[in-house]
Amino acid sequence: MFHFLTFGAPGLVVFLVFVLIPIALTVRTSFTNQNPANPPTKWVGLRNYTRLFGDADFTGALKNTVILTVIVTVVANVLGLAIAQMLDRRGRLYNALRSVFFTPVVLSSVVVSVIWEAILSDDGLLDSALHSLGIAHPPGWLSDPNLALYSVAFIITWQVLGFCVVVYLAGLAGVSPEMLEAAEMDGAGRLARFRHVTWPMLAPAVTINTIMLLITGFKAYDQIQVITNGGPGNGTTATIAFQVVQTTFTGNHIGYGAAMATAMLAIIAVLSVAALRVLQRREVTL
Template sequence: MSATQTRPAGTGSHVTRRTTGPPRGRRRLAKAVHFLTFGAPGLLVYLAFVLIPIAMTVRNSFTNRNPANPPTQWVGLRNYTRLLQDSDVTGALSNTVIVTAIVTATANVLGLAIALLLDRRGWLYNMLRSVFFTPVVLSSVVVSVIWQAILADDGLLDSALRSLGVAHPPGWLSDPDLALYSVAFIITWQVLGFCVVVYLAGLAGVPAELLEAAEIDGAGRQARFRHVTWPMLAPALTINTVMLLITGFKAYDQVQVITNGGPGNGTTSTIAFQVVQTTFTGNHIGYGSAMATLMLVIIAAISVLALRVLQRREVTM
C-alpha cells in the first residue's frame, strides 16, 4: 500500500511526498524471477534446438568431418571455395531460385484472386474457405504421395487424357523439362490456402467507409481496388511474400518423395535436398554443413531484404 507523508515547507505550505510499493531493487528482482519462471523454458528450448545446432553447423562447415573417414581436421574456407565450383550445388541453387520465384508469384496472385472471390458472407463461402485451407494442414509427404499418384506416367491425369484421345500425354514427372515446374506447382497448391486466409484477413480490415466514400465519388470497382483495397493489403502482401520465399528455399519433402532429385542428374534437386543428400547419405558432414550455412545466409538475406522493401512500401502507401 502507498503511504503519503507531508512536511512543512519554508513558505508555510505543505509539500506532499508519495512513496509507492517496494524498493527498486526488489522490483527488479521480481521481474527477473518472473522472466525466469515464464520465459526461460521457451528460451532454453530455442537455445537447444535452434541456436546451438546452428552454431555446431557453422563450426562443422570449417572442418572435413566425415564419420566414415576420421579423423576430423580443420580446413578453413576450403569447403566454401569448393561450393562455388561444384556444379551440383550451383544447379540445385538455380532450381531453388526457379521454384521460389514460381511459388511466390503464383501463390500471391492466385491467393489474392481467390480471397476476393470468397470475401462474402454465407455458408457456401465459409465451406469453400475450409476447402482451400485444408492442404495447408496436411503433411507435405501426404500431399506429395497424392500428387505423385495423379501426375505419374500411368497416373490419374494421364489416364484421363488418354481416355479423351491424347495419345502421348506429357510426362509431368518424367520429362526433365516439366518435372521442376510440376514440383513448383505442387508446393504452390499446398501453400495457396495460407495466402488466401491472410488476404481474407486483410480484406476484413479494409474500412467499409472508405469503399463507400470512393463509390460516392464515382470510383468504379477497379479504381476502388487499386486506390483503397490494394494499399490496405500491404501488410498481408508482406507476410505472404516472406513466408513463400522461405517455403520455396527450404523445399525438400516434395523433391524427396516425388522425384528424388530426378529425372536425370539433379533435374529437380534443390539446395535443401542437396544438403540432406550430402550430409546424411554421403556422410560428408563438413561439406554439407557449409552448404547448409550458405543456405541459411541466403534465406536470411532475402527475408531481411524483402521485409525492408515491403515494409517501406507499407509506409509510402
Template sequence: MKLGHFLTFGAPGLIAYLLFVLVPIAMTISASFTNRNPANPPTKWVGFRNYTRLFSDTDFTGALKNTVIVTVIVTVAANVLGLLIAQLLDRRGWLYNALRSVFFTPVVLSSVVVSVIWQAVLQDDGLLNSALKSLGWHHPPGWLSDPDLALYSVAFIITWQMLGFCVVVYLAGLAGVPADLHEAASLDGAGRIARFRNVTWPMLAPALTINTVMLLITGFKAYDQIQVITNGGPGNGTTATVAFQVVQTTFTGNHIGYGAAMATTMLIIIAAISVVALRFLQRREVTL
C-alpha cells in the first residue's frame, strides 16, 4: 500500500526532478570535460583543461568579481531594509495590509518586466534624470552608462525586486514573537532597542536564515537584469556576471565545453556558500 502511494504521488515528481534537474546537471558536468564546439568538431575529451583555464581568464574572473559584489549588496541591503520595513508594517489596519501588497508586488513580476521598467527610469534620458534636470541638476549621473555606477544600479534593481520577499518573511517572523515576552521585558524596564535586541531579534533567526540563503542564490544567478538592462556593459564586461558570461560563452561563442565548465564552477560555488550559510545560520538559531 505504501509503495502504491509512492508510485501515485511521489513518482511523478521524482521523475520530473530527475529529467529536468539531475539529468541536465549531469550532462553539463560531462560536457565541461570536453572541447565541445559545434563550429569546430570533433568533440574531444580534455580533462580538467577547461577548469585550469578559468581562473586565468580575465572575462571569467571579472564576471565572478561582479557577481560577488552584486550578491553582497543584494543580501545585505535587502535584509536590512526588509527588516526595517517589516517593523514599520507590523501593525493592524487596511492601510498596512495594502502597503504589504504594494511591497510584495515586484516579487511576482517577471525579472524582464522589472528590468524594462527600471531601464526606462534610469537611462540617461529616463524619468529620473529628467526629474533631476527639472530640479536644476544639469548633468545628472549616467546610472546605466557610467562604468562606475552601472553595476551598483543593477544591484539596486535586484534588491528592489527581492525586498518584498524579505518583508513578508520578516513579517511572518514578527507574528510569531509572543506578545507576553515584550510585556515581560517592558515590566523589567527594557526600552524599545533592548526589547528588539534581546527578544525580537533572536526570534527572527529562522526568517534571517530563509532570507539570506534565498538572496545569496538570487545574487549569484543574476542574469535577466544584466541581459535586458546593460547587456554586460557599458564597456567590456563592466556588469557581466558569471551567469551572463556562461550564456555568452556557450550560446553566442559556441564554446559549449568551456561554458559548461563555467556553469559547473558556479553551481559548486553556489552550493558551497549556501551550505555554509545555512549551517552557520541554523547553528545560530539553536544558540539563540
C-alpha cells in the first residue's frame, strides 16, 4: 500500500484530474441546454442525443471522419510496413533515413498544416511546379470539394507515417533470422517467407498501429482548422472534432457540443475495443 501511495498515487491523481473528471463533467453537461448567451441552464435529458442524428452538420461530419479515418488507417499501415521493410538494414544511410521519416511525427500539427497549405493551396508551390511543366489548370487540391478531404487525409497520413515505420521496424527486429533461414532452406521464396514467418510475427505491431491510427483519424482537428476551416463549401472537410469546437465555442451551444463530444468518445471507444479484440484474436491465431 505504501509503495502504491508513493509511486502510483501521483499518476492516478493526474489521470483523475485531467481525464476522468473532465469526461464526467462533459457527460453531465451533455444533458443540459447550457448556453451562456441564453440562460438559464436547464436539464433536458436525452434531447441533445436524439437531435444528433437528425442534424445534417453532425452526420456530415461523421461521414467525413469515417472516410478520413479509413484512408489514414489503411494507407499509413500499408506504406509504413513497406518503408519499414526497405529500411530494415544496417548502415548510416538507413539510420539517417529512419530519422527523416520520423521527423514529421515530432512536428506540431499546426506547423505541418501551414507547410502543406503553402504547398497545396491554389497557386502554391505544387501548382507553380505543375504550371512550369505546362499544366495550365492543375486540380484544386484544397479548393475542390471533391479533393479537399482526401488532401487533408494525405497530410495526416504523411505526418503519422513515421510512427508506423518505427513500430514496424521494432516488429521486424523481433523476427527470428533463424526461422527466415530455415524457411529459405526449405525452398520458400521471399513472398512465402513474408507471409508465413514475418507477417505473423508483426501481429502486435499491426495492432498498435491500427488502434493509434483509428484514434488519430477520429480526433483530427488541427489540420482541418488551419488548412480548410471545414470547407470548401459547407462542411466539406468538417470532422466531428471540428464540429464539436464550432458548436461549443463559436455557437455557444455548450450542452449540445458536449453531447457531440460524448458521442465521439463513445464511437472511438467502441471502435477501439472492437478492433483491439479482433486484432488480438488474430495475434493468438497466427
